[in-house]
Amino acid sequence: MIKDVIKKIDEIAVNDPDREVYDYLGETNTYGDLKKRSDAWAHKLASLDIPEKDPIMIWGGQKFEMIASFLGCVKSGHAYIPIASYSNAERLTMIQDVSKSQVVLAIDELPDVDLDGIQVVKPSDVEDGDFAIDESKFVEGDDNFYIIFTSGTTGKPKGVQISHDNLLSFVNWELDDFNLPEHPSFLAQAPYSFDLSVMSLYPALTAAGRLVVLPHHITQNFAQLFSTLPKLQFNVWVSTPSFAQMCFLDKTFNSEHHPDLTHFLFCGEELPHTEAAMLKKKFPESHIFNTYGPTETTVAVTQVEITDEILEKYDRLPIGRAKEDTKITIDTSKGEKPGEGEIIISGPSVSKGYMHNPEKTEAAFFKNDGDEYASYRSGDAGFFDGDMLFYRGRIDFQIKFNGYRIELEEINFYLTKNDLVRYGVAAPKYNKDHAVQQIVAEIELKDGVRRKYSDAALTKMIREDLAKNVMPYMIPQRFIYKDALPISQNGKVDIKAVIKEVNK
Numbered sequence: 001m002i003k004d005v006i007k008k009i010d011e012i013a014v015n016d017p018d019r020e021v022y023d024y025l026g027e028t029n030t031y032g033d034l035k036k037r038s039d040a041w042a043h044k045l046a047s048l049d050i051p052e053k054d055p056i057m058i059w060g061g062q063k064f065e066m067i068a069s070f071l072g073c074v075k076s077g078h079a080y081i082p083i084a085s086y087s088n089a090e091r092l093t094m095i096q097d098v099s100k101s102q103v104v105l106a107i108d109e110l111p112d113v114d115l116d117g118i119q120v121v122k123p124s125d126v127e128d129g130d131f132a133i134d135e136s137k138f139v140e141g142d143d144n145f146y147i148i149f150t151s152g153t154t155g156k157p158k159g160v161q162i163s164h165d166n167l168l169s170f171v172n173w174e175l176d177d178f179n180l181p182e183h184p185s186f187l188a189q190a191p192y193s194f195d196l197s198v199m200s201l202y203p204a205l206t207a208a209g210r211l212v213v214l215p216h217h218i219t220q221n222f223a224q225l226f227s228t229l230p231k232l233q234f235n236v237w238v239s240t241p242s243f244a245q246m247c248f249l250d251k252t253f254n255s256e257h258h259p260d261l262t263h264f265l266f267c268g269e270e271l272p273h274t275e276a277a278m279l280k281k282k283f284p285e286s287h288i289f290n291t292y293g294p295t296e297t298t299v300a301v302t303q304v305e306i307t308d309e310i311l312e313k314y315d316r317l318p319i320g321r322a323k324e325d326t327k328i329t330i331d332t333s334k335g336e337k338p339g340e341g342e343i344i345i346s347g348p349s350v351s352k353g354y355m356h357n358p359e360k361t362e363a364a365f366f367k368n369d370g371d372e373y374a375s376y377r378s379g380d381a382g383f384f385d386g387d388m389l390f391y392r393g394r395i396d397f398q399i400k401f402n403g404y405r406i407e408l409e410e411i412n413f414y415l416t417k418n419d420l421v422r423y424g425v426a427a428p429k430y431n432k433d434h435a436v437q438q439i440v441a442e443i444e445l446k447d448g449v450r451r452k453y454s455d456a457a458l459t460k461m462i463r464e465d466l467a468k469n470v471m472p473y474m475i476p477q478r479f480i481y482k483d484a485l486p487i488s489q490n491g492k493v494d495i496k497a498v499i500k501e502v503n504k
Contacts, residue, residue: 001172002206005145005164006074006138010035012208019183021205022064024213025228029064031208034071036130037064041072041105043131048103048119055079055099055147055355059092060107062215065123066192067201069105070146074164077137079144081159082192086216089113090469091157095149098159099355140164147355148195148295151398151407151474159355160195160295167202169349170298173323174203177303178289181262184209185234189243191216195295196268196403200238210234219243226250235260240268240403242435245275254282267291267300268403270391271317272433276306292319292391295405296364296376298349301326302389316434318388323347330383334395340383342395346375397495399428401436404473408439408495411476414469415441418462420453422446423485423493426476427502440502441476444485455481 002008009031012019017032045056056078060066066082073080081099083092089111092104096118103119104110110120139145145164149157174180186200188211204211212234218224230252237244244266247253255261264279264286271290279288293300304310304320311317322328326347335341350373353361367374381392397408408426415424423444431437443462453461459479466475486497 008206037068038071039131039133040126041069042075042133044126045076055101057081057101057104059083061085062213065107074139081147084191084193151410166298166349171202181235184236186236187234189214198299236263238265241266241271242402264288269400296351297345319391343378343380343382347373350374350376420449425498427499439476440478442480442498
């Protein structure tokens with residue numbers, strides 16, 4: 001059992017410095033490289049005037065320098081905040097506003113944005129060399145290790161604080177309970193700003209494994225994706241179900257062309273029965289794991305291997321059994337059917353809450369007298385069949401789309417701020433497997449607007465305006481213009497009625 005994430009990675013680097021740790025499209029680095037470069041980052045950060053334990057923002061993609069800077073931060077006593085460099089500039093300023101971070105590591109070139117008073121450190125500012133690092137400064141225990149920013153309901157994202165102990169609970173569970181190969185090679189496809197990436201990152205680094213990167217820009221282009229994927233060598237696949245489903249379009253996505261691929265780990269959204277059955281046909285000897293867990297509980301807290309027996313027994317797949325150190329209960333007061341209700345999660349991987357947001361923290365997290373660990377109200381509906389947990393969607397207006405957690409109200413907030421729009425509602429359109437197929441915007445325009453513009457021109461203007469404030473994956477794929485949206489008894493737009501209408 002691992003007791004310290006940072007020291008374990010360094011121990012591997014000292015004992016086996018030439019072992020390969022990172023493969024970015026054929027550009028490789030070793031554990032020795034990782035220790036040397038992360039020590040250099042830690043040395044640089046220690047020389048700056050950064051308040052103790054202040055978080056550090058990191059802007060970049062999936063190059064080796066990113067993970068070296070992550071470890072540099074935690075070695076110097078600071079949590080890191082990963083921000084994908086395909087984000088818009090407003091995302092960076094909003095995260096800075098919430099986190100109060102005074103430093104940003106610009107692994108990739110920063111967008112044109114006002115960062116007055118913020119220290120910017122580039123890789124070229126970090127000198128190479130062998131530096132002695134003070135281990136007493138390492139992030140440990142309840143100190144924040146990383147902070148993932150999720151969607152927010154009022155335009156501001158929420159910073160989920162994950163401590164070293166939270167991460168330790170998750171990593172030990174994944175390494176113990178998934179029967180992974182020795183020194184596993186993980187597909188590292190998810191951007192580092194998405195907590196699914198942690199399912200590959202730290203289990204690989206603490207098991208003397210390897211990260212095989214499939215960068216974001218490759219996954220956004222089918223031709224590049226399908227020409228690149230067969231060339232990669234790894235044995236543990238980590239992704240959302242929707243990403244794997246996309247790969248079914250590649251004729252080489254099978255065990256014949258990926259003979260080393262023995263494990264599939266899915267998280268981030270519901271795994272459809274049809275997809276699991278198709279994977280079984282394409283990779284008959286592989287182990288397919290369905291997992292579940294909100295960002296607030298550190299990546300995942302349940303798992304089940306999808307066997308032929310499971311496929312035969314259930315039409316809608318279970319999300320698994322809780323990990324040994326975690327307790328899951330169902331708040332049936334919020335359920336529509338007997339035994340069903342809100343999933344409540346308690347255990348050592350539950351976050352301490354949202355950064356600088358006591359109101360949201362108090363609403364989602366609680367600790368009863370006598371409890372050893374905090375509990376988190378997931379907002380997910382579910383039920384138990386014995387010790388097996390099943391997921392039945394959201395009980396509020398939060399959705400999972402392509403693995404990303406999205407607050408529909410955040411999209412609504414910015415839609416309604418548009419000068420052309422009176423009311424705007426983003427609604428999920430579900431497919432037969434109960435997964436979100438697309439986001440549809442229903443819009444009631446202000447008086448006179450419809451006469452001035454075509455639907456195509458309106459959609460173009462509204463999309464462009466949204467892109468200034470939300471992530472690309474949050475922009476609706478379809479826009480519908482209505483004379484009037486349904487109004488509830490309290491005088492507000494009836495969002496549930498819009499969602500029902502979209503799914504007729």
